[in-house]
Amino acid sequence: MYYFIVNKISGNGKGLKVWKKVEKLLQEKQVNYQVRFTERPKHAAEIARGFSSRRCFAVVAIGGDGTVHDVANGLINSNIPLGVIPAGSGNDFARALDVPMDYKKALERVLTGKQRKIDIGRIGEEYCLTITGIGFDGKVAEVNNASKYKKWLNFIRLGDLSYGLSFLHVLFKYRPVNIQLKVDGKNLAFFNVWLIAIANIPNYGGGIKICPDACYNDGLFDICIVHSITKWDLLRTFPKAYKGKHVFHSGVTMIKGRQVEVASEWPVIVQSDGEILTKTPVNVTIQRDALLII
Numbered sequence: 048m049y050y051f052i053v054n055k056i057s058g059n060g061k062g063l064k065v066w067k068k069v070e071k072l073l074q075e076k077q078v079n080y081q082v083r084f085t086e087r088p089k090h091a092a093e094i095a096r097g098f099s100s101r102r103c104f105a106v107v108a109i110g111g112d113g114t115v116h117d118v119a120n121g122l123i124n125s126n127i128p129l130g131v132i133p134a135g136s137g138n139d140f141a142r143a144l145d146v147p148m149d150y151k152k153a154l155e156r157v158l159t160g161k162q163r164k165i166d167i168g169r170i171g172e173e174y175c176l177t178i179t180g181i182g183f184d185g186k187v188a189e190v191n192n193a194s195k196y197k198k199w200l201n202f203i204r205l206g207d208l209s210y211g212l213s214f215l216h217v218l219f220k221y222r223p224v225n226i227q228l229k230v231d232g233k234n235l236a237f238f239n240v241w242l243i244a245i246a247n248i249p250n251y252g253g254g255i256k257i258c259p260d261a262c263y264n265d266g267l268f269d270i271c272i273v274h275s276i277t278k279w280d281l282l283r284t285f286p287k288a289y290k291g292k293h294v295f296h297s298g299v300t301m302i303k304g305r306q307v308e309v310a311s312e313w314p315v316i317v318q319s320d321g322e323i324l325t326k327t328p329v330n331v332t333i334q335r336d337a338l339l340i341i
């Protein structure tokens with residue numbers, strides 16, 4: 048049996064549209080399936096927790112990164128593979144794992160693909176598949192999730208642009224903060240920090256390659272710290288991040304590690320997989336091979 052968890056409102060209604068097409072294909076192919084629709088944030092995790100590995104080939108998330116995040120959190124320690132059919136605005140997880148954006152090809156991969164294990168990040172009781180963003184980045188996610196233009200841009204199929212707009216919106220108000228980092232037991236201090244990205248995959252925000260060398264199965268986070276850089280320099284450097292070229296800027300420090308503790312002069316927002324999680328201080332650890340993917 049294949050179980051589908053659909054977030055109808057992801058991608059401004061794309062979730063439902065994609066599901067209708069997928070359902071037709073499943074019926075044509077005579078695949079044994081069941082579907083559940085999410086009714087609220089985090090509902091997908093509750094649904095996924097209820098599935099038993101004995102009867103389940105895979106649990107397939109139809110939605111964006113937030114839906115994938117919720118389903119994955121429900122599948123941790125279950126030994127049930129997670130499948131993804133992208134239907135969000137950013138779809139960064141699908142992008143990094145080379146999941147086709149086309150629903151037919153993505154379904155084909157779920158039905159015939161090979162299972163593999165990936166690393167995930169852990170923050171308290173929450174698991175993160177893509178990138179944990181701290182500071183400026185968390186604020187951008189907060190503004191973006193609440194924005195009206197995200198809905199409109201999704202509507203005209205330009206959802207990827209909404210993160211860029213939210214970036215500009217936050218840029219003019221945000222105050223950089225001094226940060227103490229502890230990476231694998233080593234203390235580091237950074238001043239005037241805009242953001243820290245703790246990455247399991249290279250991209251977030253709809254394709255921004257903030258940690259271009261991050262790899263989801265190397266047992267390590269790639270960490271990007273943007274610090275001691277003026278607002279205007281940040282604005283000039285930002286477009287380069289779409290190609291991962293920002294890493295050559297002197298105000299960008301890249302490190303790798305398994306355990307990252309972040310404390311700041313004042314509490315700043317922490318987002319994971321585009322969902323607002325908490326504020327600093329925060330502790331993020333890598334869990335090697337912790338999730339089965341198909």
Ligand SMILES: Nc1ncnc2c1ncn2[C@@H]1O[C@H](COP(=O)(O)OP(=O)(O)OP(=O)(O)O)[C@@H](O)[C@H]1O
Pocket residue numbers: 054055056057058059085086087088089090110111112113114115117134135136137138139321322
């Ligand atoms: N029925 C629902 N009502 C309100 N929110 C929901 C519902 N179902 C799921 N959610 C929440 O909707 C949020 C957004 O979902 P998701 O991230 O999948 O779509 P998106 O924001 O369009 O895509 P992306 O994250 O790729 O940009 C998630 O936080 C999820 O928990």
